[in-house]
Amino acid sequence: RSPRPRPGSFCKANFLVHSDHQTLISSCQRLQRVKMLTRAAALAVLLPLVSAFAFSPSTMLRTQTSSLSASSASTRLPLASRLSLRASKRAAAPLAGASMMADHGFDYDVIIVGCGVGGHGAALHARSQGLKTAIFTGGDVGGTCVNRGCVPSKALLAAAGRVREMQDAEHLKGFGIEVAGDVKYDREAVAAHAEQLSSNVAKNLGNSLGALGVDTIDEAGELVGPNTVKRVGTDKTVTAKDIILAPGSIPFVPPGITIDGKTVFTSDDSLKLEWVPDWVAIIGSGYIGLEFSDVYTALGSEVTFIEAMDTMMPTFDPEIRRVADRCLISPRKIDGYTSVFATEVTPGEPGQKPVKIKLIDAKTKEEIPDSPLYVDAALVCTGRVPNTKELGLDNMGIETVRGFVQVNEKMQVLDKEGGEAIPNLYCIGDANGKMMLAHAASAQGISAIENIVGRPHEVNHNNIPAACFTHPEIAMVGLTEEQAKAKAEAEGFTFGKSGGSFRANSKALAELESTGIAKVLFNKDSGEVLGVHIIGIHASDLIQECANAMAAGTTVQELSMVVHTHPTLCEVLDEAFKGAVGMSAH
Numbered sequence: 125r126s127p128r129p130r131p132g133s134f135c136k137a138n139f140l141v142h143s144d145h146q147t148l149i150s151s152c153q154r155l156q157r158v159k160m161l162t163r164a165a166a167l168a169v170l171l172p173l174v175s176a177f178a179f180s181p182s183t184m185l186r187t188q189t190s191s192l193s194a195s196s197a198s199t200r201l202p203l204a205s206r207l208s209l210r211a212s213k214r215a216a217a218p219l220a221g222a223s224m225m226a227d228h229g230f231d232y233d234v235i236i237v238g239c240g241v242g243g244h245g246a247a248l249h250a251r252s253q254g255l256k257t258a259i260f261t262g263g264d265v266g267g268t269c270v271n272r273g274c275v276p277s278k279a280l281l282a283a284a285g286r287v288r289e290m291q292d293a294e295h296l297k298g299f300g301i302e303v304a305g306d307v308k309y310d311r312e313a314v315a316a317h318a319e320q321l322s323s324n325v326a327k328n329l330g331n332s333l334g335a336l337g338v339d340t341i342d343e344a345g346e347l348v349g350p351n352t353v354k355r356v357g358t359d360k361t362v363t364a365k366d367i368i369l370a371p372g373s374i375p376f377v378p379p380g381i382t383i384d385g386k387t388v389f390t391s392d393d394s395l396k397l398e399w400v401p402d403w404v405a406i407i408g409s410g411y412i413g414l415e416f417s418d419v420y421t422a423l424g425s426e427v428t429f430i431e432a433m434d435t436m437m438p439t440f441d442p443e444i445r446r447v448a449d450r451c452l453i454s455p456r457k458i459d460g461y462t463s464v465f466a467t468e469v470t471p472g473e474p475g476q477k478p479v480k481i482k483l484i485d486a487k488t489k490e491e492i493p494d495s496p497l498y499v500d501a502a503l504v505c506t507g508r509v510p511n512t513k514e515l516g517l518d519n520m521g522i523e524t525v526r527g528f529v530q531v532n533e534k535m536q537v538l539d540k541e542g543g544e545a546i547p548n549l550y551c552i553g554d555a556n557g558k559m560m561l562a563h564a565a566s567a568q569g570i571s572a573i574e575n576i577v578g579r580p581h582e583v584n585h586n587n588i589p590a591a592c593f594t595h596p597e598i599a600m601v602g603l604t605e606e607q608a609k610a611k612a613e614a615e616g617f618t619f620g621k622s623g624g625s626f627r628a629n630s631k632a633l634a635e636l637e638s639t640g641i642a643k644v645l646f647n648k649d650s651g652e653v654l655g656v657h658i659i660g661i662h663a664s665d666l667i668q669e670c671a672n673a674m675a676a677g678t679t680v681q682e683l684s685m686v687v688h689t690h691p692t693l694c695e696v697l698d699e700a701f702k703g704a705v706g707m708s709a710h
Contacts, residue, residue: 230363232258234576235353237345237515238370240267242553242565244329246368249573251336258362259338260345260353266326267372268554269562272392275325277415278593279318280397283309284422285595291422298636309423315397347516351548354516366548366576369529369537370569371515373508373554380482381407381504384471387479388502391416399474401425401500405481407466408505409436411592414452416503418594421456428499429460432486436460440592441604441657443643448659451639452594461494463487469502510555520546528557533582535572550576559585589671591664596640599667602655602674608645611654618648622680624699624709626660630691637661644670644680644700651679656700662693669697680704 233255236243243259244266250257269275289295290307333340341362343355347369354361375390377383385393387401391412400423406413409431417427429436436453437445453460461483468482479502483495510527517524523540524530529551530538536545550572553565567583574581589601603611605621612619626632626640640660646653656670673683683701688694699709 228365230351230365232256232339232362232364234258234366234368234573235345235362235364236260236368236370236569237347237353238262238267238372238553238555239265239329239333239340240370240372240553240565241269241562242372242569243267243368243370244333244569245566246370246552246569246573247333247338248336249570250576251338253573253577255573255577257338258341258364259333260341260343260355261330262344262356263342265330265333265340266322268374270325270329271322272395274562276318276322276395277391277419279321280314280395280419281415281593281595283314283317284419288422288595295636311397311400311423314423318395318397344514346514346519348519350520356514366550368535368569368572369512369515369549369551369555370553370565371511371555372565373560374511375504376507376509377504378466378506380467381469381502382471383504386471386474387500388469388471388504390504394503399501401474403428403499403501405430405466405479405497405499405502406505407469407502408432408507409460410439410505410507411590413503413505414448414592414594414598416505417456417458418452421458422595426457427459428497429458430464430466430481430483430497431460431462432465434463436462440598441600441606441643441655443605443641444598444600444657444659447639447641448594448598451596451659461492464492466502469504472500474500508554508560510557512555515555520549522546525557529555531556531558534575534580535568535583536575558583559588561588561590564588584675587671587675589667591667593664596637596660597663598659599663600655600657601667601671602653603645604655604657605643605645608654612647617650620646620648620680620704622646622700622703624696624703626693626696628699629693629696631693631695632661634691635661640696642666642696642700644697644704646680646704651681651705653678653680653683656697658696660693660696666694666697669694 234250234257236246236257236259239259239261247257247259264271287307287309290303293303296303330340341355343357345353346356347367348354348361351363351365351367352361353367375392377390382388383390386398394416400420403426404420405428406417407430409429413429414437417429420427431438435445437448440448463486465484465486466481467484470480472479478498478500481497481499481502483492483497484490485492510529512524512527512529517529521539522529522537525541530541530543531551532538532545535550535552535556537549537551538544539546552568552572554560558564558568564585567588571581571583586602589599591597591599609619621643623641623643627638629638632638632640637660640658640663642656642658642660644653645655653670653674656667658666680701684705684707686701688698695709702709
């Protein structure tokens with residue numbers, strides 16, 4: 125055992141392996157600290173040294189686990205076994221070393237084009253695997269999620285939610301609270317809160333890349349050939365053994381709609397909250413449209429939805445949709461059209477000239493009697509499209525489908541739909557269209573790195589949860605009831621459904637937030653959970669338990685015996701799980 129190394133230095137000689145286990149533990153901990161490695165990566169460096177001294181990986185891991193954990197020995201053994209197996213796999217992986225690689229003639233091991241949540245997650249995991257990594261940010265660290273989507277929208281929803289609650293005198297009266305005078309808000313301060321949050325998160329993401337040794341390239345990236353990415357705006361190129369495309373997506377604006385960013389805008393512009401119109405038309409009633417209706421109505425606007433499908437909120441489970449209509453639409457200053465297209469939208473002038481919207485029947489294509497509709501502003505929430513036009517896909521003969529890059533389950537890019545995988549090229553996130561959610565992009569990025577280092581991995585998208593952050597919230601994972609019934613019929617098993625109600629939940633009643641339900645869809649024959657849907661207070665947090673259970677393959681029989689803390693909102697799920705097997709929850 126040698127003296128403690130200086131910060132920033134590392135040499136295998138500094139970690140001489142002696143015959144006592146405590147030295148091995150200390151060496152592993154020190155290697156983690158000095159080189160900022162995961163425990164498994166640190167062990168991957170030490171294991172070759174250990175082999176000369178007749179210590180097995182499992183012995184060292186069990187001893188290390190004993191030192192680092194305060195739990196009993198009987199509960200540590202299963203974890204030690206799992207860690208041992210994982211460390212052995214990592215040690216066998218050709219790129220699982222602690223130092224940066226790039227000794228194969230390329231500039232980097234991995235280049236990531238795009239720095240949204242997916243690209244950032246891939247970069248962090250690449251470094252944890254010892255890969256020399258560069259990321260093209262295009263001057264947009266954090267991407268849509270951090271700068272124009274998930275993060276700032278939650279800031280607006282948080283502020284709007286508090287305004288709504290404080291304006292609800294009847295609700296406050298139930299707590300014995302009375303607010304004297306009108307509840308006011310400062311629009312500029314609310315907008316500043318959202319902007320500052322995005323700025324802070326983006327800065328933290330950028331700092332984390334630098335701290336872990338990821339090289340950031342400010343320009344956008346363009347594929348110019350195998351293993352080669354051009355720094356857009358320059359004549360410089362960078363090479364890597366593997367390339368991950370993560371360009372994200374942009375709002376889709378249908379033909380006939382003119383965007384001016386002031387009176388007709390997408391979610392990108394509405395998050396700036398430059399003004400609060402008296403009357404807003406929201407074109408599209410999906411996640412984004414529903415969340416903005418929550419914000420605008422709380423801040424005093426009237427909202428009119430224009431939905432092309434036969435029903436409002438068409439992507440939600442039908443039962444959840446009915447509850448949402450009762451608590452998110454009907455009680456508020458919201459009306460709407462279904463089976464109607466907004467074929468022409470002409471901008472106006474804030475406070476002076478209204479926005480003009482031509483409406484036609486989605487089936488007959490004839491203009492409806494209420495057309496044209498005149499409103500103060502129009503928010504276009506008609507979905508998103510992949511940001512792949514400037515990616516240089518043509519340079520490699522890659523064919524897309526409506527702009528979406530085709531990939532297999534390992535995130536490898538295909539040359540065309542159903543075609544062959546292109547070696548060493550991956551695409552993650554919104555650009556591949558598998559699941560357009562930020563956390564799905566991150567999962568895909570990690571999966572791509574796993575495949576790059578030789579550990580085959582596929583993301584199970586059916587187990588990835590989603591949430592709509594309205595008041596109350598909506599969350600779901602897995603199949604809708606319609607889909608689950610169709611699956612049962614096709615595969616010949618018995619479909620089961622069980623529910624829980626917030627009206628019977630002590631914590632929800634204490635919060636005076638008893639509106640909502642949770643329902644579990646399952647296979648009665650095997651107990652497999654097929655999907656879970658929740659609408660109610662903190663649904664976005666509650667859904668994770670269900671997603672974890674589905675990912676682990678936990679059956680409703682097993683879930684029915686899991687003890688839930690009392691009194692908590694998660695007892696709504698306990699009621700549903702117990703109901704699935706004929707038990708009653710108090």
